Amino acid sequence: MSMEFTDRLTRVEPSATLAISALATELENEGADVVDLSVGEPDFPTPENIVEAGKDAMDAGHTGYTTSAGIIDLREAIADKLADDGLDHGPEEIIVTPGAKQALYEIVQALIGDGDEVVLLDPAWVSYEAMVKMAGGDLTRVDLSDSDFQLEPALDDLADAVSDETELLIVNSPSNPTGAVYSDAALEGVRDLAVEHDITVISDEIYKEITYGVEPTSLGTLEGMADRTVTVNGFSKAYSMTGWRLGYFAGPEELIDQAGKLHSHSVSSAVNFVQHAGIEALENTDDAVSEMTEAFAERRDLVVDLLEDHGVDVAVPEGAFYMMLPVDDDDQAWCEGAIEDAHVATVPGSAFGTPGYARISYAASEERLEEGIERLAEEGYL
Ligand code: PLP
CATH class of the missing domain: 3.40.640.10 (Type I PLP-dependent aspartate aminotransferase-like (Major domain))
Known part of the structure; x- marks a missing residue:
């Protein structure tokens, strides 16, 4: 049987962020310690009162x-x-x-x-x-x-x-x-x-x-x-x-x-x-949101400072938990190399329509951010 798919779907690429995450998981399954700076996911647990509200709602039959x-x-x-x-x-x-x-x-x-x-x-x-x-x-x-x-x-x-x-x-x-x-x-x-x-x-x-x-x-x-x-x-x-x-x-x-x-x-x-x-x-949940945001602000400052120490200037973000790292013109090759050589996952800027950059997510812990930047520097990616 041969299937005909619509142009609407065939002209769409799979999500680049999710593809890099899948690669990171694959390497981890092979035993590598991957610093995953690709995923836009806060590393905090969901605040306890929200979890409890969910459980209560289930118990109440919702x-x-x-x-x-x-x-x-x-x-x-x-x-x-x-x-x-x-x-x-x-x-x-x-x-x-x-x-x-x-x-x-x-x-x-x-x-x-x-x-x-x-x-x-x-x-x-x-x-x-x-x-x-x-x-x-x-x-x-x-x-x-x-x-x-x-x-x-x-x-x-x-x-x-x-x-x-x-x-x-x-x-x-x-x-x-x-x-x-x-x-x-x-x-x-x-x-x-x-x-x-x-x-x-x-x-x-x-x-x-x-x-x-x-x-x-x-x-x-x-x-x-x-x-x-x-x-x-x-x-x-x-x-x-x-x-x-x-x-x-x-x-x-x-x-x-x-x-x-x-x-x-x-x-x-x-x-x-x-x-x-x-x-x-x-x-x-206002307090929990403020605490998480403060932690992100500290991580942002840490990453900006560490990159500056390695001679890399970035446009300093004022919100969210991402920044664009200027890299080689071939950002795809840079990101593939960074994950293979340094085991650091980032997302190529071309996935966002802007080649020449890699997106770093600083939703990871300070230790992992330090480790990731150190490895990128050691392997010659900074
Ligand atoms: N919009 C932007 C800009 C995002 O970065 C994301 C998730 O990464 C979403 C929307 C989707 O978020 P949600 O997890 O609520 O589907």
């Missing part, structure tokens, strides 16, 4: 299907959180998903059809490209690498890239993979272009809670953006809940109605007891 969009108590808690960020969305404008990735997938599927134009800011998180291609859309990419990954100096390039044909722009601040937090002036520039060309914008705010001395503005709070912004967030990063799979999106009701059909016909709902744990996360 194990059946829920309303497709998510239980009302969680959507109300999310609406309150969004209100704290200055965003006005009632529960009817929110869909709870199994992870922010699913949220992004549903929005892109709802908005993008064959030949629709989508603009990405490079380097851009790996799955955006795949999602757009799976929906049949076409990509235009704006390179931010000449401006230390900041958007404000590159607004003219963005203006050249968008047109009345542009359907969707995806903005991710704090950014994966650069850790950049875009300035208010940059976001206002996005707003002006979005309004001028009638563009819908996804604001992926999954790292909003993890910042170092800056307060990122939510794009949807800017005048003119409320009814053209879809805000995405989730629990994986801020609450160290990657495997619980819980995220959400909030946007204009019309979009929620359309995406809601896709959601109900595909995932039904996020896991019932996980949704209950999500309420606890939103309502009672």
